[in-house]
Amino acid sequence: MPRTTSSHRHAANVLGALSLVVADRMNTAVEAIAALGPSAPAALVAMHEFLDGGSVTQLSSMLGLTHSGTVRLVDRLAAEGLVERVGAQDGRAVSVVLTQRGRRTAARILQTREKSLASALSALSPDEIDNLAVTLDTMLAAVTLARAEERSVHTSDRPQPWLCRLCDFAACGRSEGNCPVNNVVKTSNSS
16 A cells, blocks of 8 residues: 555554454453453552552552542452552551462463463564564654653643553563663653
């Protein structure tokens, strides 16, 4: 297809449709693991990957939920034996930590997420996947930069959930410096 305004509109439209299908399939699959609502998988995975021992306030910010909504979520997760509240040393704060059952559940969520996303890539050749990965990194970096700019000027009263709330940090290569989101955030914070 020649590159025209209509091909740009077509690409944007197809991306929107594909994004919804992929997100719907992934969310349905991972929500079935914890069976505690749409925020539970992200909370468990985030705690598994980077936020274990964080506060309810940190979890609230990461999920883009109100504080009271996050407290209710933590209550449900605790009732299922997936997390527990632990008092901080100063006695004023409470941390939320995964239990062993919570760790196993988070690992199952990540495996289910990976399987769901891999099925979306199954029609592509290895070269097409490599090219797509580069394109997606570029797009994700641009989205991350735009979100950082929005946050700096407070254009929205509604808290935005973190992009990486359901990410597999090993798969994105974060510790090797390959995560497009983390790289943009580090660059924009050092500017």
